[in-house]
Amino acid sequence: MAKHYPVPRGVMAVRAEGAAPTNAEVKALVEGVQAAFAQFKAEHTKQLEEVKAGRSGADQEAKLKEINGALDALQKEVEDAHTKIAAGQMGSPGAGLRDKEYTESFNAHMRKGDVQAALNKGTAEDGGFLTPVEWDRTITDKLREESPMRELAQIQPTSKAGWTKLFNMGGTGSGWVGETDQRPETDTPTLKSLGFGHGEIYANPAATQQMLDDGEINIEAWLASEVQAEFAEQEGLAFISGDGVKKPAGILTYVEGGTNAAKHPFGAIPVTNSGAAADIGSDAVLDLIYGLPKKYRQNARFLTNNLTIAKLRKLKDGQGNYLWQPSAQAGQPATFHGYGLAEDENMPDVAANALPIMFGDFKRGYLIIDRMGVRVLRDPFTKKPYVLFYTTKRVGGGVQNPECLRALKVAA
Known part of the structure; x- marks a missing residue:
């Protein structure tokens, strides 16, 4: 039986749906991502050593897939935490609806089909x-x-x-002229x-x-x-x-x-x-x-899918450092070559x-x-x-x- 490889648990689902996480919960999420990535690097190193020694490294590959899944979930939790925090900061709780009368009339229409006077502006x-x-x-x-x-x-x-x-x-054309020269079109x-x-x-x-x-x-x-x-x-x-x-x-x-x-x-x-x-x-x-021209690199990001990100996590620079790095704080995306990664399936x-x-x-x-x-x-x-x-x-x-x-x- 294959040995189950442990990955960080217990930091998923920071709060009830829509609720903003606390600082302690955000910290736990970030620490979970860092720990999972440390495990990923350790297993990837073992896999490379197995391959160099002429062995398949299949066990490590299976473990890497499991850790990759945990990393994806944890990274998403960190990014979602930022979204919830930002949402919680938008407007004061209990602020009145901007179109309360119309909203109430619209709800009544959706439930009963009644058309009220306040709804006329939406017709x-x-x-x-x-x-x-x-x-x-x-x-x-x-x-x-x-x-x-x-x-x-x-x-x-x-x-x-x-x-x-x-x-x-x-x-647009241009030209050099003297003080009193004609300026043709x-x-x-x-x-x-x-x-x-x-x-x-x-x-x-x-x-x-x-x-x-x-x-x-x-x-x-x-x-x-x-x-x-x-x-x-x-x-x-x-x-x-x-x-x-x-x-x-x-x-x-x-x-x-x-x-x-x-x-x-x-x-x-x-x-x-x-x-x-x-x-x-x-x-x-x-x-x-x-x-990409330098003037566009300042705000540049990568856009790719989940399976490609799993491949990018294995890439290293000439000094053996992993080029993919997890979030260091809520709201900060994972990076590759120092640039943010956005995931789109x-x-x-x-x-x-x-x-x-x-x-x-x-x-x-x-x-x-x-x-x-x-x-x-x-x-x-x-x-x-x-x-x-x-x-x-x-x-x-x-x-x-x-x-x-x-x-x-x-x-x-």
Whole structure:
């Protein structure tokens, strides 16, 4: 029987859902991550020694997978702790709703179908209703917690159906003149426009009328949770690999060779090869970093998935130091080569010709367009005895500056 390898326990789930952790709990989380990483390094060293000695090192590989899982969970707890602390600092507890009257009327409509006077300002031409400010903000905040790209990218709210941005392509002329020389007209700069792919995303959760009548569910929390799960899954995938047709244009599609490589006036996102047909080396990642202009490296981060992070944890520099380092405090991400790591499971795995790692200043590089207002249509007729809450939101996105970004391609 294989020996079970112990990993740090007892520091998971710092508090009840949504509650901000204490300083002691945050400290315990960080210490747990540090201890798990120390175990990881010890087992990885043993594995390398086994391989050098001509043995398989399979036992150590199994232990590494177990510790990797614990490290992932602990690291996420540390990052979630920062989110909860920040959320607890936003506004004073008990502060009144910004649109209390409308919120109460909206709740009444969701439960009974009654349309009250206070709800008229939310009436839409298509028969739907805009959610109250508090609901809209709650859903947006939950999506931000769920979607790594919403954390990294710039988000632009708009009241329009789409968004177009102008780019100065240069071309301004100039010349030297004397004091009394003529000043002939010079060339003027040229401008190019770029549209961002957008579409409508929807969710359609259902509840029985009896559940609504008896107050068995918290309408606001339930609806936000249902919408969050569906919206986050759909838009998260679109922000990474969406084709821009009735949805955002994904960041990977702007990479050299991608479907949107020729779309941006500034060109495609440059690629750095990994140096191996099916693997990643530390030198290639270093090339990726320094292939990005210095002015964009200050706020740069890596974007990759969980399995790729597990590979990066094993990489060392020339002095044998591990390049991946865990968080030292709440709110600080794990780092690789000194730069923060963001995890998104929609990024590809390491495989031949895949693009498993993006690096750059995502805030300047990628733009998410949010059409203001989530719309909810109460439908008690289509699926009796259930009441459907058809919920929609218009979302768009695309690369606004490819010069801020670089991609690592798995290729020799």
